[in-house]
Every structure is written in structure tokens, then in C-alpha cells.
Amino acid sequence: MADASAAGAGGIRIANVGHTYRPPRGRPVTALEEVSLEVAENEFLALLGPSGCGKSTLLYLIGGFLPIESGGISVGGTPVAAPGPDRGVVFQHFALFPWKTVRENVLYGLEKQRLPKAEREARAAAFIEMVHLDGFEDSYPSQLSGGMKQRVAIARTLAMDPGTLLMDEPFGALDAQTRSLMHEELLAILKRTAKTVVFVTHDVQEAVLLADRVAVMTARPGRIKTVVDVADVGGAADAIRDPRFVEKVDFLWGQVRDEALAAQKGGAG
Amino acid sequence: MGMRFEQDGIGAAALRLLAGTGSVIALLAAWEVLARAGVVSEFLLPRFSDVVGRIWEDALGGVLFVQIGLTVWRAVLGFALAGLVGIVVGVVMARNRGANWFFDPIVSIGFPSPKIAFLPVFILWFGLDDSSKVLMTVFAAVFPVIVATAAGTEGVDKYLIWSARNAGASERDILHEIVLPAALPQIMTGLQVALPISLIITIVSEMVMGGEGLGGNMIQAGRFADSLGVFAGIVQIAIAGYVLIKGMEILRRRLLAWHQETQQISTF
Amino acid sequence: MTAALWRYTPLFLIAAAWEGAIRAGLMDSSLLPPFSEVMAALGRLVVDPELYRHAAASLMREVAGFGLAVIVGIALGIVMAWYVPVRILVNPLVRCIYPMPKSALIPVMIMWLGLGHLAKIGLIFLGCLLPVIVSAFNAARGVDTVLIWSAQAAGATRRQILTEIVLPASLPEILAGVRTSLALSFVLLVSSEFLMAREGLGYMIAFLGEGGVYDAMFAAVLLVTGIGFAADRAYLAVARRLLVWRE
Ligand SMILES: Nc1ncnc2c1ncn2[C@@H]1O[C@H](COP(=O)(O)OP(=O)(O)OP(=O)(O)O)[C@@H](O)[C@H]1O
Ligand SMILES: [Mg+2]
Numbered sequence: 001m002a003d004a005s006a007a008g009a010g011g012i013r014i015a016n017v018g019h020t021y022r023p024p025r026g027r028p029v030t031a032l033e034e035v036s037l038e039v040a041e042n043e044f045l046a047l048l049g050p051s052g053c054g055k056s057t058l059l060y061l062i063g064g065f066l067p068i069e070s071g072g073i074s075v076g077g078t079p080v081a082a083p084g085p086d087r088g089v090v091f092q093h094f095a096l097f098p099w100k101t102v103r104e105n106v107l108y109g110l111e112k113q114r115l116p117k118a119e120r121e122a123r124a125a126a127f128i129e130m131v132h133l134d135g136f137e138d139s140y141p142s143q144l145s146g147g148m149k150q151r152v153a154i155a156r157t158l159a160m161d162p163g164t165l166l167m168d169e170p171f172g173a174l175d176a177q178t179r180s181l182m183h184e185e186l187l188a189i190l191k192r193t194a195k196t197v198v199f200v201t202h203d204v205q206e207a208v209l210l211a212d213r214v215a216v217m218t219a220r221p222g223r224i225k226t227v228v229d230v231a232d233v234g235g236a237a238d239a240i241r242d243p244r245f246v247e248k249v250d251f252l253w254g255q256v257r258d259e260a261l262a263a264q265k266g267g268a269g
Numbered sequence: 270m271g272m273r274f275e276q277d278g279i280g281a282a283a284l285r286l287l288a289g290t291g292s293v294i295a296l297l298a299a300w301e302v303l304a305r306a307g308v309v310s311e312f313l314l315p316r317f318s319d320v321v322g323r324i325w326e327d328a329l330g331g332v333l334f335v336q337i338g339l340t341v342w343r344a345v346l347g348f349a350l351a352g353l354v355g356i357v358v359g360v361v362m363a364r365n366r367g368a369n370w371f372f373d374p375i376v377s378i379g380f381p382s383p384k385i386a387f388l389p390v391f392i393l394w395f396g397l398d399d400s401s402k403v404l405m406t407v408f409a410a411v412f413p414v415i416v417a418t419a420a421g422t423e424g425v426d427k428y429l430i431w432s433a434r435n436a437g438a439s440e441r442d443i444l445h446e447i448v449l450p451a452a453l454p455q456i457m458t459g460l461q462v463a464l465p466i467s468l469i470i471t472i473v474s475e476m477v478m479g480g481e482g483l484g485g486n487m488i489q490a491g492r493f494a495d496s497l498g499v500f501a502g503i504v505q506i507a508i509a510g511y512v513l514i515k516g517m518e519i520l521r522r523r524l525l526a527w528h529q530e531t532q533q534i535s536t537f
Numbered sequence: 538m539t540a541a542l543w544r545y546t547p548l549f550l551i552a553a554a555w556e557g558a559i560r561a562g563l564m565d566s567s568l569l570p571p572f573s574e575v576m577a578a579l580g581r582l583v584v585d586p587e588l589y590r591h592a593a594a595s596l597m598r599e600v601a602g603f604g605l606a607v608i609v610g611i612a613l614g615i616v617m618a619w620y621v622p623v624r625i626l627v628n629p630l631v632r633c634i635y636p637m638p639k640s641a642l643i644p645v646m647i648m649w650l651g652l653g654h655l656a657k658i659g660l661i662f663l664g665c666l667l668p669v670i671v672s673a674f675n676a677a678r679g680v681d682t683v684l685i686w687s688a689q690a691a692g693a694t695r696r697q698i699l700t701e702i703v704l705p706a707s708l709p710e711i712l713a714g715v716r717t718s719l720a721l722s723f724v725l726l727v728s729s730e731f732l733m734a735r736e737g738l739g740y741m742i743a744f745l746g747e748g749g750v751y752d753a754m755f756a757a758v759l760l761v762t763g764i765g766f767a768a769d770r771a772y773l774a775v776a777r778r779l780l781v782w783r784e
Contacts, residue, residue: 063435065431065434082434083431083435084435085436085437087435088435089432089435091428091431095426095429097432097450097451098451099450099451099525101527108433108446109436109437112438112442113437140527285625288625288626288629289625289628289629290629292625292627292630293629296630312648313648313649370546371547373547374544374545374548375547375548378548378762378763380769381716381719381765382723382763382764382765382766382769383723383727383765384762385727385731386762386765387758387762389742389745389758390754390755390758393568394568394569465636466724468638469638469639469724470640470724472638472640473643473724473728473732476640476728477731484641487641487644488643488644488732490644499644499648500645502641502644506637506638507636507637507641510636510638511636511637513636
């Protein structure tokens with residue numbers, strides 16, 4: 001994977017971004033404040049932080065779903081203005097279309113990209129197989145378990161082969177075995193077609209295993225607390241026994257724990 | 270909740286069907302026996318067999334189908350127009366703030382109030398022919414469709430819309446491919462409320478305005494103390510209503526196979 | 538205050554357009570009296586004791602018919618949901634008769650009960666009974682089984698489960714069903730008063746229309762619309778009271 005030292009032309013550049021939610025009823029909530037972060041082209045960045053610190057919000061901003069109110073974000077050198085298929089998102093709550101079958105869900109984006117029919121079908125089948133859902137092509141989301149739905153969401157986004165992947169706890173609903181299989185699949189895909197990835201997770205070990213760098217966010221309002229280079233560890237399945245791996249995981253775990261405690265205190269006060 | 274044998278297996282389903290048909294037949298038999306026993310006069314409760322005979326006669330003469338057809342045609346036309354207008358207005362209300370502002374007070378007053386009170390107004394404006402019956406029906410049936418469509422359209426999960434945008438869908442695509450399908454369960458519910466209203470209102474309009482159609486016939490029969498005619502009318506209307514409303518339920522199941530039905534719908 | 542005013546501004550706009558269209562001769566005033574005249578007629582109507590005679594008759598019929606339907610309907614619906622034999626025998630009957638357009642009962646009610654109060658009360662009662670039964674039945678059947686299990690585990694008797702778990706848990710849905718029936722009851726009330734009455738608000742509208750007193754007729758139509766709306770709002774306020782626990 002690419003050198004993490006500088007954001008290349010194809011990377012993501014986030015400068016002094018803030019975001020405040022203003023619900024029609026209730027008080028405004030400042031989710032993010034002065035967030036600056038660079039992700040190099042084809043780099044894999046994992047994002048850790050306590051619940052409610054604004055990780056999803058940051059992803060939505062990069063995705064172009066929320067208006068950028070302060071600061072700026074550019075992807076591949078162009079400022080983000082609207083959502084687009086160049087940035088594939090795996091949503092935290094899956095966002096599957098309930099009236100479409102598994103196959104139709106995966107096909108939807110491919111149809112929008114006007115791929116030839118034969119290729120669409122082939123790609124959909126391949127990615128459904130990749131997430132081990134062959135046999136469930138004609139099931140509706142309401143007939144699937146949480147983990148299965150999540151795998152459909154992953155297949156749907158990966159099938160579109162976006163240059164940038166924004167994944168919001170994509171493996172959160174999976175059991176440990178499936179999760180580890182998915183890790184291998186994801187890394188294999190990235191090896192075949194390099195992508196820039198921002199990967200939100202609560203699982204420190206997963207972050208170190210998959211990522212080149214790990215960013216830890218503070219409790220709300222979220223900022224970047226530290227960024228740790230973990231490119232030299234992880235990758236292989238037996239990496240978790242590597243003492244350097246364990247050391248990085250321990251360090252990051254402590255960082256996140258501090259923020260989680262701070263969030264609790266802030267929440268109580 | 271106690272025993273639930275009627276939910277399990279084919280045997281139980283057959284048993285349930287048997288008990289169901291049995292109780293309907295028992296009701297009709299009780300009607301027949303009660304009428305024959307002379308507990309109440311023939312006028313107040315004619316025999317069921319005589320009512321069936323009357324319907325059979327009308328069917329042979331062909332009158333039956335003309336009368337049922339007219340009533341069903343008016344009700345279904347009014348219902349279809351109400352559905353069309355209601356869905357359009359509902360979607361526009363949900364997506365356009367100005368339209369929402371304009372229609373909201375009209376809809377919130379119109380939805381619960383008895384629109385049938387406007388019947389004399391429709392008669393004054395459109396006379397006694399079909400158009401006033403159909404328009405009265407549209408006016409009464411459109412409100413539940415508007416309310417359901419607006420609520421359904423507004424309530425579409427924003428992540429579904431984001432997800433479609435992310436796939437490169439245009440705003441137009443999103444309306445057709447995401448918003449309307451996502452709102453369909455609620456729209457169908459609105460239509461399922463509107464259908465019985467359409468039937469009720471069409472029949473009242475026919476009764477008040479007179480002329481051809483089941484409603485007019487029944488009132489006429491009542492005036493001439495033709496109780497057989499009145500009961501024949503009830504049976505016919507009940508069957509027509511049953512067929513239409515069951516048809517709508519089947520349509521819902523067809524269209525919403527993907528949807529996990531959580532609640533039964535309360536209609537009239 | 539200003540928010541409420543802004544909210545109802547479209548109604549004033551419509552009233553103004555109505556008035557303007559007739560003044561400008563765009564609409565035939567014999568088909569639609571100007572808004573101002575309708576309002577003047579409404580003013581005369583509300584000080585006319587006749588109105589209150591009609592309103593009292595309607596109110597009596599509505600309260601008796603609808604009230605009875607609600608009490609009997611909820612009780613029957615829950616019994617049907619709770620006792621398997623009752624359900625197996627009665628449910629098919631209810632399902633079979635339920636879709637019947639309720640206005641078809643009007644001529645039978647005239648035959649059975651004549652032209653007085655009783656026929657209207659009977660009509661409203663019978664017309665609303667089935668919808669109330671069905672909504673109470675569905676609500677009680679839809680109660681989360683886990684709730685019942687946990688009450689059983691806590692040692693509740695069947696009777697306690699019925700009154701302490703099933704009834705409150707199904708109340709929201711029952712109340713929603715009753716609201717639909719409330720609207721239906723007004724439709725049946727006004728319809729039957731069009732067709733068979735010597736008093737009542739529906740009769741008054743029809744009578745004014747036949748007499749060609751259109752400004753008063755429109756006033757009465759608006760009044761009945763307003764009463765239906767107010768009844769619904771009052772019902773919602775009561776229902777919200779009953780459901781405070783639900784937040
Ligand atoms: N639509 C919204 N309206 C108001 N506040 C919101 C909204 N969405 C999020 N928030 C608030 O913004 C903050 C950040 O939310 P966000 O979803 O980005 O957190 P997160 O880090 O993804 O949390 P989690 O790990 O639990 O998914 C939260 O405190 C939340 O309460
Ligand atoms: Mg999140």
C-alpha cells in the first residue's frame with residue numbers, strides 16, 4: 001500500500017472542518033470542530049473514537065451528503081460538493097432498499113452507471129458470492145439477519161468499484177469468523193484494485209490489522225486526537241501475535257478509552 | 270395467549286376454514302329459521318331463501334348486473350380519481366414547503382370532517398347526474414390518500430435517499446425509484462381507507478339523488494315497502510364491497526411482498 | 538399566536554378568492570353566494586334557536602350510537618382476541634360482514650326502527666360496531682408476546698394479564714381505530730338525516746338547500762364541517778391524555 005507521508009493528488013484532504021446539527025426541535029449539537037486530516041491516495045485510514053463523537057458525520061461530509069459549513073474537503077483534488085459514485089459509502093445502518101431483493105440492491109448502482117447488462121449481472125453475482133450470500137439472491141432484506149444485511153451493503157458498494165471507499169463500521173454486525181473472512185476479502189480486493197479507504201470502527205484490533213494509519217477522535221465535539229502509523233504491522237492473519245502489533249493495539253486502546261471516559265463525564269454533566 | 274392451534278399447520282388451517290364457513294352458514298341458517306318461525310314479520314325479516322330468489326330473478330333479467338355495475342363504476346371511478354389526485358397532492362406537499370403551507374390547513378380540517386355534508390352543494394353545482402355522485406366520492410375519499418402519501422413520503426429514511434444519490438441517481442430517479450416505493454406501504458394504507466369511503470359515499474349519494482344504481486334502488490324499495498328488495502340490495506352491496514376490498518388486500522400483498530406487515534389497518 | 542395565524546392564512550386567502558371571484562362576476566352567485574353573505578347567514582344561524590334544536594337532536598343520536606358502539610365494540614373485540622372458541626366462531630362472521638359499505642344499512646334501519654331517533658342511533662351503532670371490534674381485536678392480537686410471557690413469569694393470572702397487560706398495551710391502536718369510527722359515525726349521522734329525518738343538522742342542510750336558501754345552506758355545511766373537525770380534535774386531546782405513559 002502507498003506511502004502515508006503525504007496526501008497525493010487522489011487522496012482526501014480535510015481542512016478545519018466543523019459541523020453542527022440543528023434539529024427543527026431541540027438544541028443544536030456541535031458534532032465536529034476543526035477537524036483536519038489527510039488521507040493519501042490508496043491509503044487505508046481507520047477512524048476510532050467513542051460513540052457519538054462524530055465519526056459518521058465526518059464520513060457523511062466526505063461523501064457529500066451533508067453541506068460543508070466550515071472548512072473544506074477535497075477528494076482527488078476536487079472540492080466535495082455533492083454525493084457521487086466515485087466515493088462508495090457503506091452506511092452504518094446498511095440502508096438497503098427493502099423493496100429490492102439482494103440481487104436488485106447490488107444491481108442498482110451498476111444500472112445507474114449504465115454498465116452493459118451482461119457485465120452488471122456478472123459483477124453482481126461475483127460480489128454476492130464474495131460475501132457468501134449466494135443462494136439468497138432473491139431474498140428481500142427483511143428476510144435476512146443483521147449480519148447478512150450488512151454483507152449485502154458491502155457487496156453493493158464494492159461492486160461499484162469506487163476509487164474511494166467510506167465504510168462506517170461495515171463489519172460491526174458480523175460474528176468473529178465471518179468478520180475475519182471479510183477482512184481477508186477486503187484486503188484482497190484492495191490488492192487487486194487500489195483504493196483510498198476511510199474505515200470507521202470500534203474495534204481497535206481490526207483497525208490496526210487493516211489500516212495503514214489509525215486516527216483517534218476526541219469525545220464530542222470531535223477533533224483528531226492522534227494519528228498512529230500502523231502500516232508496518234497487521235495485514236497477515238497471524239499478525240495479532242506480533243508483539244509490535246499488541247503494543248500498538250494497547251496504546252490505541254488506551255487513547256480511545258480516555259475519550260470514552262471523557263464522553264461519559266461530559267454526557268453526565 | 271393460551272392455545273394458538275389455529276396458527277399451526279395445514280390441518281389447523283383446514284379446521285379453521287371449516288369453522289369459519291360453518292359459522293357463516295350457521296348465521297344464514299339462523300336467519301332462515303328465524304324468518305320461517307314467524308318470530309318477526311315477513312316484512313321486517315324476509316326469508317334468506319326468498320332474498321336469494323329475488324337476486325336470482327334480477328340476475329336472469331340482467332337488471333342486477335346493470336345496477337351493480339353502475340354503483341361499482343361510480344365508486345371505483347371516484348376512488349381512482351381520488352387516489353390519483355391524493356398521491357400527487359401528498360407528494361407535492363411533502364416535497365414543497367409552499368404547497369405544504371397552502372394545503373396543510375385545508376387537509377387538517379378536511380380529513381376528519383364529514384364531507385358528505387357537502388352533498389347538497391354538489392347537487393346544486395353539478396345536478397343529479399353521475400358527475401355529482403362521482404365528484405362527491407372523490408371529495409370524500411381524497412383526504413386519507415393525501416394524508417397517508419404526505420406522511421409516507423416525508424418519512425422516507427434519509428439513508429435510503431443518500432444511498433441512491435451515492436449510486437449516482439438523479440433527483441428524478443430518486444422520486445420514482447426510492448421515495449415512491451419506500452412510501453408505498455403507507456400510500457396503500459391510504460387507498461385502503463379511501464376505498465370503503467368511496468363505496469359508502471357513492472351509495473349515500475345514490476340514495477339521496479335517486480335514479481339507477483343500488484343505492485337508489487334500495488331507497489325506492491324501502492318507499493314501496495318492498496322489504497325483499499331492500500334485503501336483496503344489502504346482500505348485493507355487501508358482496509360488491511367484499512369483492513372490492515378483498516381485491517385491494519390481495520393487491521397490497523402482491524405489491525408489498527417485500528414489506529413486513531406490522532399492523533392491521535383500521536378502515537371503515 | 539402569529540404562527541397559528543400564518544398557518545391558517547391559506548384559508549383566509551381562499552375566502553378572499555371566493556369573495557373576489559363572485560364580486561368580479563367570475564362565478565355565478567346563484568350557485569355560490571359570496572363569502573360575506575355566507576358569514577352573515579352563519580351569524581344569523583348561531584343566534585337562531587332552531588339551530589340548537591337540530592344540533593341537540595344530532596348530538597343525542599351521535600353520542601348514543603357512537604358511545605354504545607365503542608363500549609360494546611371494544612369489549613367484543615378483546616373477548617374475541619382472548620378466547621379461542623369465540624375467535625374461531627365469530628371472527629369469520631366479522632371478516633365477512635366487515636367490508637360491507639355501512640350506508641347500505643340505512644333503508645333497513647328505516648324499516649326496522651322508523652323515522653325517529655332510534656333508527657339513526659341504530660345505524661351509527663351498527664355501522665361503527667364492526668370497525669371498533671376489528672380494531673380492538675387486531676390491537677389485542679398484536680400485543681407483543683414477550684410482554685405476556687414476562688407477566689406470566691411474574692406470576693400474573695390470566696385475568697390480570699388481560700386487564701393489566703393486554704388492555705393498556707393495545708390501547709394506542711384501539712384509540713386509533715376508534716378515531717376512524719368517529720369520522721364514520723358523523724358520515725352516517727349526516728347521511729341518515731339527509732334521508733330520513735324531521736330534525737337534525739343534516740336535515741337542516743337538506744331543508745335549506747331544497748328551500749333555495751343557499752347562503753344559509755353553505756353556512757350550515759361549513760358549521761357541520763367545523764363540528765366534525767372540532768370533535769376530532771377533542772378526541773385527539775382525550776386520547777393523548779389516556780396515552781401519557783407512551784410519551
Ligand atoms: N440528525 C442529527 N440531528 C441532531 N444531532 C445529530 C444528528 N446526527 C447526529 N447527531 C449528533 O451528532 C453527534 C455525532 O454523531 P455521529 O453519528 O457522527 O457519531 P458517531 O461517532 O458515528 O457515533 P457511533 O459510533 O455511535 O456511530 C452525536 O452526538 C449525535 O447526537
Ligand atoms: Mg456512527
